Amino acid sequence: MIVVMKPDASGTQIETMAQQITSLGLTPQVIRGEHQTVVAALGQERPGLAEALETGEGVEKVLPIMAPYKRASAEVKKDRTVVKALGLEVGGAKVAVIAGPCSVESEEQIVAIARILKGLGAxxxxxxxxxPRTSPYSFQGHKEKGLQMLAAARAATGLAIVTEVMAPEHVPMVAEYADVLQIGARNMQNYQLLQAVGDSGKPALLKRGMSATIEEFLLAAEYILDRGNPDVILCERGIRTFEDHTRFTLPLATVAYLNEKSHLPVVVDPSHGTGKSSLVASMSKASVAAGADGLIIEVHEDPKRAASDGAQTITPAAFGQLMAQCRRIAEAVDRTM
Structure with a gap:
C-alpha cells in the first residue's frame, strides 16, 4: 500500500503513520517528494488494510501497489534514483560510461588502460x-590480487571501480576494494548473494539473468533494496533466444520498459549483449537513444590477446570514436556524456 499524505501533513503526522504501519506488521518507507510525502507500507497485504490506514491524520488517500516488486516500483517512488560512487553518477542527466577489460591481467595493464579510458571520457x-567462466579450465581471475590491482588504478586515476562479486563470503573482501559491486547474470537469483550485497552498503550493479523475465529481474533487485540498500543499478546484458547471429539477443525495449515501471537507473552492456566487437558502437548509440542511463563496455589495448572475451572487446581507439558518436546522440535526447 502507498499512503499519500496531504501536502500540509506535519512531520508528527508522517511519523505517526509510519508507527501505525509498523504496528500492523508491515515495514514503513517514508519517501519525501518535492511537493508531497508518501509512506509505503511494505509487506504482505491483506483485506481491510487500506481502511485501517486511510483514517489516519494527514492522510489524503491510500493506494495499492500493483507491482510485486514493491521497493523497485515507480508506483512507490516517482523521482528517479541516482546512484553515486566517487565520480560515477548513474541516473542523472549525464550518461555514465563504465569501461575496461573483461579481466584484470596485471597492475601495469589495468593502470595504463584506466588512464587512457579516463582521458577518453569514461x-x-x-x-x-x-x-565466472563456463569452462573450469578457463582463466578464473587473480581474485584478491586483482582487486588490489584495481585499487591501484583507482589511486592513479580517481575512477570508481566496478567489479563482480560471486559469493556471499566474498562480499566483505570485494567491498573493501570496490566502489560498486557487480552481480553477474549467472548470479541474478543467488538470493543469499543479493542479500549480502544489500547488507554491504555499497552500490550494486545487477545484471539481468540470461533467461530471466523483467519481473524476475526486478524482484531480484528487490532483495537488495529490502536490506535497506537503495543504490541499485539495473543492467540489461542480453538474453538467450533462438537467434545465433550474436552471442545473446540485446532487447533495448527493456530500457524503455524499466524506465516506465521502476525508478532505478538502467545501464546497457553491448559487449556481452552482442558478443561481437563490430556491433558494440551501434548498440551503444541505440542504447543512449533508448534512454539508458549508462553503458558498460569492454575495452582492451589488444583484444586478440585479452585473457577473456576478446571477441566482444573493442580497442581504445574504437572506444574514443564510440564516445564521440554517443555524445551526439546524448545531445539529441537532452543528455550529456
Missing amino acids: TALRGGAFK
Whole structure:
C-alpha cells in the first residue's frame, strides 16, 4: 500500500503513520517528494488494510501497489534514483560510461588502460578480479590480487571501480576494494548473494539473468533494496533466444520498459549483449537513444590477446570514436556524456 499524505501533513503526522504501519506488521518507507510525502507500507497485504490506514491524520488517500516488486516500483517512488560512487553518477542527466577489460591481467595493464579510458571520457573502470567462466579450465581471475590491482588504478586515476562479486563470503573482501559491486547474470537469483550485497552498503550493479523475465529481474533487485540498500543499478546484458547471429539477443525495449515501471537507473552492456566487437558502437548509440542511463563496455589495448572475451572487446581507439558518436546522440535526447 502507498499512503499519500496531504501536502500540509506535519512531520508528527508522517511519523505517526509510519508507527501505525509498523504496528500492523508491515515495514514503513517514508519517501519525501518535492511537493508531497508518501509512506509505503511494505509487506504482505491483506483485506481491510487500506481502511485501517486511510483514517489516519494527514492522510489524503491510500493506494495499492500493483507491482510485486514493491521497493523497485515507480508506483512507490516517482523521482528517479541516482546512484553515486566517487565520480560515477548513474541516473542523472549525464550518461555514465563504465569501461575496461573483461579481466584484470596485471597492475601495469589495468593502470595504463584506466588512464587512457579516463582521458577518453569514461566515468568508471570495470575489470574482473573474479571471473565466472563456463569452462573450469578457463582463466578464473587473480581474485584478491586483482582487486588490489584495481585499487591501484583507482589511486592513479580517481575512477570508481566496478567489479563482480560471486559469493556471499566474498562480499566483505570485494567491498573493501570496490566502489560498486557487480552481480553477474549467472548470479541474478543467488538470493543469499543479493542479500549480502544489500547488507554491504555499497552500490550494486545487477545484471539481468540470461533467461530471466523483467519481473524476475526486478524482484531480484528487490532483495537488495529490502536490506535497506537503495543504490541499485539495473543492467540489461542480453538474453538467450533462438537467434545465433550474436552471442545473446540485446532487447533495448527493456530500457524503455524499466524506465516506465521502476525508478532505478538502467545501464546497457553491448559487449556481452552482442558478443561481437563490430556491433558494440551501434548498440551503444541505440542504447543512449533508448534512454539508458549508462553503458558498460569492454575495452582492451589488444583484444586478440585479452585473457577473456576478446571477441566482444573493442580497442581504445574504437572506444574514443564510440564516445564521440554517443555524445551526439546524448545531445539529441537532452543528455550529456
